[in-house]
Every structure is written in C-alpha cells, then in structure tokens.
Amino acid sequence: xxxxxxxxxxxxxxxxxxxxxxxxxxxxxxxxxxxxxxxxxxxxxxxxxxxxxxxxxxxxxxxxxxxxxxxxxxxxxxxxxxxxxxxxxxxxxxxxxxxxxxxxxxxxxxxxxxxxxxxxxxxxxxxxxxxxxxxxxxxxxxx
Numbered sequence: 001x002x003x004x005x006x007x008x009x010x011x012x013x014x015x016x017x018x019x020x021x022x023x024x025x026x027x028x029x030x031x032x033x034x035x036x037x038x039x040x041x042x043x044x045x046x047x048x049x050x051x052x053x054x055x056x057x058x059x060x061x062x063x064x065x066x067x068x069x070x071x072x073x074x075x076x077x078x079x080x081x082x083x084x085x086x087x088x089x090x091x092x093x094x095x096x097x098x099x100x101x102x103x104x105x106x107x108x109x110x111x112x113x114x115x116x117x118x119x120x121x122x123x124x125x126x127x128x129x130x131x132x133x134x135x136x137x138x139x140x141x142x143x
Contacts, residue, residue, distance in 0.1 A: 010057045017053035021046045048119040055123065061135060064128035071120035078113035082106050 005011050024046035031039040058064060085106035092099035 006057070013056055014053050017049045017056065021049035021053065024049060043115055044119055047115050048123060051116075051120050051123045055127065058127065059131065061128045061132040064124045064131055068121060068124035068128055071117055071124055075113055075117035075121065078109045078117065082109040082113060085109060 005014060024042050028039050028042035028046060031042060033039040033043050055064070055067065085102050089099050089102035089106060092102060
C-alpha cells in the first residue's frame with residue numbers, strides 16, 4: 001500500500017482507481033446485481049478497480065505471482081468458510097442471535113469469494129504475465 005501512495009503520480013492514480021471503484025459500486029447498487037448481468041459486471045468492475053488501486057505500482061512478476069497464489073487460496077478458503085457458516089447456521093436454534101450472526105458471516109464470506117477473489121485472480125494473472133514479459137525484454141535489451 002505504501003508504494004501506491006509513494007509518489008504524486010502513484011497517489012493520483014490510486015485515487016482515480018478508488019473513484020472508479022466507488023462510481024461502479026454505486027452504479028451496481030442502483031442497477032441491481034440480482035440476476036442482472038450489467039449490475040454484476042459493474043460490481044466486478046468495482047472490485048477490479050479496488051484491487052488495481054493497491055497493486056498498480058508493482059513492477060515485478062513475483063509480486064503479482066504471490067498475489068495470484070493468495071487469491072486462489074483465498075477463493076478456496078472463503079468458499080469453505082461460507083459452507084461452514086451456512087451449515088452451522090442451519091444447526092443453530094431458529095431466530096437466535098447466533099443464527100443471525102452465522103448467516104451474516106456466511107453471506108460476507110460468500111461475497112468475498114465471489115466478488116473479490118475472481119477479479120484478484122484475473123488482475124494478478126495478467127499483471128504477472130505483463131511484468132514477466134516487460135522485465136524479460138528489459139533484460140534482453142539492457143546496456
């Protein structure tokens with residue numbers, strides 16, 4: 001995160017990505033994401049812009065590759081956590097505070113697994129490939 005705010009250019013680009021994220025998220029809420037492809041695409045666009053706000057200043061393929069591993073692992077973990085929380089909520093006594101809490105945690109983990117992890121995987125895979133190619137070209141055409 002510190003790299004994203006380290007220079008005036010990075011700071012400006014970070015705030016542009018955050019503004020795009022907010023605008024896309026508001027548009028997704030207005031349009032609606034329930035069985036609505038434009039709304040779902042806007043939500044994915046908001047998540048992608050949020051991720052880009054933090055990683056746009058990275059310049060090595062290794063950073064993106066580690067982020068790719070973390071994103072895939074996060075998708076698996078949050079998917080499992082969603083199922084665990086839903087199963088525990090089903091076993092809890094009906095209309096209890098514990099059941100409401102478990103259902104809320106299930107929804108939160110589901111949203112992270114579905115709306116944050118796929119764009120993170122996409123950004124990290126593309127960033128890793130682009131930085132690998134870019135750094136390889138620089139190494140071949142060096143001084």
